[in-house]
Amino acid sequence: AAFADSLPALLVCIAFLGGTYAAVQPGGTRAIMRWFPPAKRGIATGFRQAAVPFGTMIAAALLPFMAVRYGWHAAAWLCAGVSIVGAALFWGLYREGGDLAAKTERPLSLGKLVRIVGQDRSFWPVLRLGIAMSAFQFTLTAHAIGFMADGLGLGLFAASSMFAATQLAGIPGRILLPWLSDRFRPGLRGQSFGLVSVIAAGAATILALLPTGTPPLVILPVLVILGIFGIGWFPLYLLQIAESAPKGSIASTIAFASTICLAVMAIGPYIFGLLVDSFGYGAAWSVLILPVVVTALPLAISLRPSRTQISSS
Secondary structure, three states: OOOOOOHHHHHHHHHHHHHHHOOHHHHHHHHHHHHOOHHHHHHHHHHHHHHHHHHHHHHHHHHHHHHHHHOHHHHHHHHHHHHHHHHHHHHHHOOOOOOHHHHHOOOOOHHHHHHHHHOOOOHHHHHHHHHHHHHHHHHHHHHHHHHHHHHOOOOHHHHHHHHHHHHHHHHHHHHHHHHHHHHHOOOOHHHHHHHHHHHHHHHHHHHHHOOOOOOHHHHHHHHHHHHHHHHHOHHHHHHHHHHOOOHHHHHHHHHHHHHHHHHHHHHHHHHHHHHHHHHOHHHHHHHHHHHHHHHHHHHHOOOOOOHHHHHHO
């Protein structure tokens, strides 16, 4: 807001913003692991993750108005002000939990960290499914409107309006799913993650198979289910990864898993679009959904709690 007066300067600022924002996910999850007991981590993470699409929805409505009415510098100053106030509130209110071992244990090197978390047999299946679901969610976000507008014949305005319902359904989904997991399926969060992913893949399959001209009232329930499970999955995944981490390296473990997922998020929409242009929507949807089903089914049918879930319950 203060220094960017050209496109290159703006891109430098955005790159710096992205680099600093990268600490939010690992640091925030570490804070929840330190502050909340195991039985309440699911609902705490759900509320935190629900704030992401909720805040995005508010920003999408408010920031363009600010930019048009007062200029983009004013919109950037508003973003900066919200961030500073949020950081100040967190700094003033947050207190570390009473786990002395977590506070004093030295963070592990990346190689040693991967070896240790890899000893938990639930870690790699959950990470693989997280990678598949990251590609699934962000590719869906990038291409669902275009698919409904062209492939289902809804038109751009109707498709974008209906896709908003998917995002709105994801907000309560991110709270409801981890709460249900903690309340009714303690110690089976990995299995819950697998079941949620299978349901999301099923809803996407139904959406992909709908014929052109399907009435919006038929499409909308599919989109709501897709929003609840296809967006609401993330807190379950995040907690499962965090609980597999050594106590002194929670943020490092989340950062390791998130970096891989972010890379897939970046290339997933591109590959989907390339497949649509080359082979049509059928091939693209198959390549997107199949990895979710293949990685989710082993977790969904697993009945034994992981070692970390037993110790944290």
